[in-house]
Each structure stands twice: as C-alpha cells, then as structure tokens.
Amino acid sequence: MEIYKLGQILNLEKGKSKYNAKYVSQNIGIYNLYSSKTKDQGIFGKINSYDFNGEYILITTHGAYAGTVKYVNEKFSTTSNCFILKVDENIAKTKFLSYLLLLQEKTFNDMAIGSAYGYLKNYNINDFEVNLPNLKTQSAIIKIIEPKEDLFFRHKNLVRIDSEENTKKDLSILIKIIEPLEKQINAFDELILSEQKSLQHYLNYFLNKLASINPSIFKNYKLGQILNLEKGKSKYNAKYVSQNIGIYNLYSSKTRDQGIFGKINSYDFNGEYILITTHGAYAGTVKYVNEKFSTTSNCFILKVNENIVKTKFLSYLLLLQEKTFNDMAIGSAYGYLKNYNINDFEVNLPNLKIQSAILGIIEPLHKKINLLKQKKKLLEKRSIYCQNHLIKEKIKDE
Template sequence: MSKNRFLEKLLDGVQVEWKPLGEVTLRTKNIKWKEATKSYRYIDLSSVDIETKRITETSEITANNAPSRAQKIVEKDDVLFATTRPTQMRYCLVGDEYDGEVASTGYCVLRVKKEEVLPKWILHFLSSSEFKNYLEENQSGSAYPAISDAKVKGFEVPIPCPDNPKKSLEIQREIVRILDSFTELTTELTTELTTELTLRKKQYHYYRDQLLTFKEGEVEWKTLGEVAELKRGRVISKRFLAENSGDYPVYSSQTANNGMIGKIDTYDFEGEFVNWTTDGANAGTIFYRKGRFSITNVSGIIKVKDQSQLNCKFLYHWLSIEAKNHVYSGMGNPKLMSNQVAKIPVPIPGLSTQEKIAAILDQFDTLTHSITEGLPREIDLRQKQYKYYRDLLLSFPKPEEAAG
C-alpha cells in the first residue's frame, strides 16, 4: 500500500523520470567587468538568510571595487544554492528586484528550463531531507566543507509525465501550490509564536526585575560566600565522555541543550544547586540544577548552606540578573571566577517571600525557556510538521521501486 495516497492519485499512473539538475537547467554567464559601465547589487554568501531563504542585504559594487568572487549574473527565478558549508542550507529564489544583479561564485546558480520544470519545483527539492543527505555524502573538506557546482547539478529530481510537458507542469504546479501553502502557514505560525515568545521573555524580565528590586533597609544583604558553598568542576574530555557513557549528565559552559555535553556512568554532585559558567562568551550564565550530575572545569556549583534561610530557586533567579554584572572582560576572555562569585551581594527577604517570588518567576521561566514545555516546543513541532509533509509530497517512486 502506498505511503502517499494523495501523490499516487495526483500521478494517476503517469511515468516519472529522474533527471540530474544539470539536465533541467541552463548554463549561466559571468559578468565581464572590463565592459561593465554601471553599478550592481552584489549577493554574497551573507546576503541570503538561512532561516527565511530570502536575500536580505546586498552591497553596491562597480568594476573598480568588485570582489574577485563577484562573477555570476543572476536572473529572476534563478535558484541560488551556497556551495560552501552546504549543509547550512543557504538557498533562495531570485525575485524581480535582483534580476540582472551579480552573485558570488560561492553560489551554484540553477536556471531552470521552464518548459520542463518550475523554479519552485527545484527550490522545494533543495529543502528536502533527501537533498541534505546527498550533500552530506558528496561534500568534501572537514574544516571548510564545500561541494562543487557539478555535484549539486548531479542531484536527481523527479519529472512527472516527461513526455507531456503541459501535464508535467500542471502536476508540479499543484504540488508546489500545496507546499507553498504549508510554507506560508508554517511561517505565519512560527512568526506568531516567536512574537509571543519575545513578549513572554520581556514579561518575565519585567516581573523578575520588579520582584527582585528591594528598597534600602527592606531586607538583609549578605555576600554569596557567606550563604553558600562554591565549587569548581573538573576536566572531562571528549574521550572520557565516550569511554564512560552512562545515565548522569555532564554540564559545561555552553548554553545549547541546557549546557549538557554528554552523560557518564558516575556523578560528582547530588541535590539542588545553582550552576554558573566561568569562561568565554557565556561567562556568568546561570542554570538551576537538581539531581545527580557532574560539571566541567569551565563552570562552577553553588550550594546553599542553610535552606531554611535561603531558597535555592530564589537564589537562581537573583543570580540570573546579578552574575553578569561581575564578569571580568579583561584580556579579551570574559571570566567569572569563584572569588568574584563569592563577593556577589544577595538579598535575604523572609523565606515565604522568597518562595512566592520563586514560584511566580518559575512559571515565566518554564514558558520562555523550557524545551519540552511552552512556546519553543510548539515552534519546533510546527517546523517538524512542515518537514514531514514536505518530504511526503516529494517522495516520488524511484525506478527500482516502480519496478518492484
């Protein structure tokens, strides 16, 4: 039974031929700068936004200041694909406003034979999981991966009903219409959710600042070294992580994945803690940790001495504001060392007040930062849903499948 009844019905038994991109695209021309008499907008590798797949910023160039890579003349409906770091998936469709402008040689320019394929037919296939897998298999170089134009043009795309171009384009147009609708809907929903997330973050920061602002004489103040124990992590190499894999997380100085870089079969800490990062761009970033885990030597642990006097979650929210103010940025490498952390002033309101403040801020914190709850997860689900249906609609039978 077919996994895709819609596609099966749309094809209605017509033949599907797979062709390399090179067979359904035209040769393009480079600019002759010696003959150029005007200025051009230059589409370099940073001009195309990876997320929106649109040209966002260009520079103006002439024969006198054109970079050596500014060579390829582009036309409306050309598909540009960046061949350096290809799995970043930097590509776009050229619109009216960039017709006749100049692109970097870092792009493969795909100018389709419009009597055979639609430009957006190619564009959607470049977004597919199958194409990304093809890139991973065919790119070369580890430090600076790239793929040649020839390899890009070697990727095969399906051409439905190749002997009847009119019907073929009708089929392509219907699938493109559906995918465009999915893309538009996903973009609208993601924009709406991202806007909501931004508002939630602002709301969280507003209430956090309000709730954690105390008038002079209103609360007792102590240094963090007086109310907590501070410890640093240990060196944990990638090799150690690989050789001692287990169930207990290891946290480092990164912010991605909540700071976790792997899991091992032992742990250094157990309980409730505040975790701070000590080095680099993320120095002073604060995390709340609970359970059994370890940390690396570029982060530190804060353990409340007396929880009947100081709530750990309250301390976490306070330090999420205050810690960054104590980062030392000298010598080009930001640092927040234990002796600096120990001097951070901490307000000590009544325990019930601390718990109330922590409970309110926890709700905002969960909504804005959690991966498994709240808006970030919803955005991720929307994008996965689009990718699922996109790949389903582009799952044309290969010759061996059709024969089977």
C-alpha cells in the same frame, strides 16, 4: 519522469570574492547579498548594486551547512560561498527544481564535508542526477505546495513530489495532523515567554523597590566572594556517553533538551548548583540544578555559599544577566567565558530573609513555567511520533 544531470538543465555560476564585510559597509544599499551564513535567511548584508535579477536557485558551498538550498526571485548578489543556478525553464520550473533540491540538502552537505576539499565543487552539482516529471505536473505540484510552503519547508522529508496525487495526499496529512500540533506548541512557547517576562519583571520590581526604600539591606559582592567555581571535564564527549549510558544527566553548552548532552552511569556533583555555559553562540546561559549530575568542559559549575545567598535566588538574579554574559564571551579575545568573567562579576544582594520572601512570590510563577514546559514537551513527543509514523507509511507506499 525523465532523468537529467543538473548540468544538462541549468547554468551554474559562482558569486564574487570581492564581497566581504568591508565592501558591505562601504556600499550600503537595498539589494540582498547572500552568503553561506545560516541566520537572517542567508543574507550577509544589503548593498547598492546587484549581479543577478530574476528566478534562481542558490546552493551554499562552504561551512558546516554547505549544500543549503534557497529559491530567490529578485535583484541580488552572492559571495563566493554560493553557487547560483539558472534553470532552463523549457525542461524544469525553477521553483519545482528548488523543491526537489531541498530534499537533497543532506546529500550535498555530505558531499562537501566528505570531500578532499571540504566544500562543494562545480562537478558535485553539474553531475548530480534528478528525476523530473513533465512541466504540467511540475506546475501542478508548485500550485499545491505554494500556499503551504513554510509547512513544506519544515517537513519536506514527509512530502513526495513525484506526482500531483502524492503531493496532494502527503501535504493534506501535514495540514490535518502536524500543523495543528505545531500551532499548539507555538501557543505554549508564547505562554512560557510571557510567564518568564512576568517573573523577571517581578524580580526587578521588588529589588528596585526595596533598594529605593531601604538600601542598607543590600550588600555588594563579587561572585568569587560568595561561590566556588569549577569547570566540567573534557573527557565527556559523544563517544564517552555511548560507552557509559546511565541515568545521570550530563550537561553541556547545547541549548536544546534543557542543555542535556546525554545520560551517563556516574556523576561528579550532587546537590544545588548553578550552571553557566562558556562556549558557543549561547554562551552565558544560566541553569539551576538540584540533582546528581556531571558537565562537559563547556560549563561552569557554581557552588554557592548559602550563608550569604540562596542558590535558587542567585540563579534568578544571574538569569537576568544572560545577555551580559553572552556579550562578554562573544566580545572577548577568546570567544568564550573565562573564570574571571564570573568571579569578578558584581551582584547586589539583599539579606537572606528578603531573598526568602522574594522567592516565595516568584517561585509559583517558576512552577507554572515548568508545568507549561512539560505540557509542551508532551505535544512535541506526539508530533515526533506522528512524523515517524508518516515516514513509515511513506516508505511503505514507495
């Protein structure tokens, strides 16, 4: 093993500032233009020319995910929010170094966020030290990882790449323990998605069928006519949660953990409500709750007039409109949902008797979906437990 500063073993360049959305629209082609975006594998667009051709490592310099590392082997260009690293193959294999730098993404991100500039500078990379095994060992490690590269990317913190023996041992454990759990979790995801599509299909089918047979049982309402809309409180943040830990769910616009931001020792609402997230990439997400709870200011809380519509029935109806709500938020001048987006939204409702009948048909499907989600959650907990155990074993070996 030998220690090098990155500046000793690679040439660092930066992408061009001319590349923007207008440039892409005027120069559409087949070559990837990379940027600091995190979706679509970092591809900003496809253009009709390229600046680089071959094996390189890209590191994003700006944004919340500055320091993201990507290996490429193609004809490509990048925006000015990327470093392009050309490695001296007499000292380090490009792909091996990309694996090594992937393990340092958090460090690079901290450098960017913690700096006076708020982004990565050339010296952050050039002065960064790495410990390299010889070329023969690097090649052997690449050969071990490549067939299971996706698995390595997902759990890179569990794999040592300092020696062929350690890499083989760590990756073998991932293949035997973690990968089968992931496959089971993915299978549950597919089942849940299938059942959700069935539920939506049946709901649409019954509503459309009934409307064609007897339209008189339906009445059109603006949501503001059939519910009271409130917004969560701005006081709820991470600090508040840490100082007021309890048993009551605090919901927010986050998409993981069923939208639960944390658990606190008080509640603002008690009973059946519909929540709609207002901010973020997933604004417009709909959730039915029946409990004691609170929400952050990134949620609307809808209290329904049960003399006109059943809360649970309306929640299913609004679930079908999530894409519409999301488009409203993203397409608005504000970038989030406003009260009037919800209050002025129109729904066509059957009478209460029909609502109850439809609920009787689709509720068993909903219960099945919840059961599948619970089983999936147990598998996820088991996977996390195994990963934590492997981290402890890895530290012990080191």
